[in-house]
Amino acid sequence: MTSPTPPAEPSYADRTYRSGGGLVTGALLILLVGWVGVDAAVRGEGWVPWIALAALLTVIPLIVAFTLRPAVYANEERIRVRNPFRTIELPWTDVADVRASYTSELFAQDGTKYQLWAVPVSLRERKKAARKASRASQDDPFGRTSVHADVRDTQARVAAADRTVNELRELKERGADPEQSATSASVRWSYEVLAPVGVGAVLLVVLLAIG
Structure with missing residues (x-):
């Protein structure tokens, strides 16, 4: 009697990259806008409650799109970029x-460029990391590495965006063989964000026109 075949395990585990600052900012903005909008909907008179609800329907999805939604998922086979209005x-x-210059960017073989919203570039953090690297080189001008060197200290000398881009480049170098890759290129619009924004915007314009 043969034992049942166990379910196939995924070949590669995803690494997830998101902006911590964006998540915090998004949560705070949703709380603030939600509090103001709900208060206007409850206490307002005439068309004000309906205008407030239409505004919430328009603004909340936009906040989610630009702060909570962006993410990058990558493994040794493919990269998936979730931007505010598209998933690549x-x-x-x-x-x-x-690459990471003033923004983090992904370049396809056909020349198309996609921005990585989930990997924001901080010039201030980059300058701070450069100062740390400069001090480290002055402490050890010959570039000698101690056996007790702390890897975390070395990583701290690189800005977060640059560190993420370096990791993505390493994954690209270890990319799966094209004959074995089961992933196909795709770009999908995020209708779950665009639909409520469009409906809310139309309602808001109509209500403001008749109000």
Whole structure:
């Protein structure tokens, strides 16, 4: 009697990259806008409650789109970028490069550029990391590495966005063989965000016009 075949395990586990600052900012904005909107809907008179509800339907999804939604999921086979209004999925074989200058960007082989909203570039953090690296080089001008060197200290000398881009480049270098990759390139619009924003905006314009 043969034992049942166990379910297939995923070949590669995703690494997830998100902006901590964006998550905190988004949560605070939702609380603030929700409090103001609900208060206006409850206490307002005439068309004010309906205008407040239409405004909430428009604004809340936009806050979610630009703060809570952005994320990058990557493994050794593909990268999936979840931006405010689109989700891009590419196998590493279709990726030309990943860069971080003033923004973090993904370049496809066909020349298309996608911004990585979940990996914001902080010039201030980059300058701070450069100062740490400069001090470290002055402490050890010959670049010698102690056996007791702390890897975390080395990582602290690199800005978060640059560190993330370096990790994504390493994954790209280890990308799956194109003959074995089961991932196909796709770009999908986020209708779950666009639909409520569009409906709320139309209602808001109509209510303001007749109010």
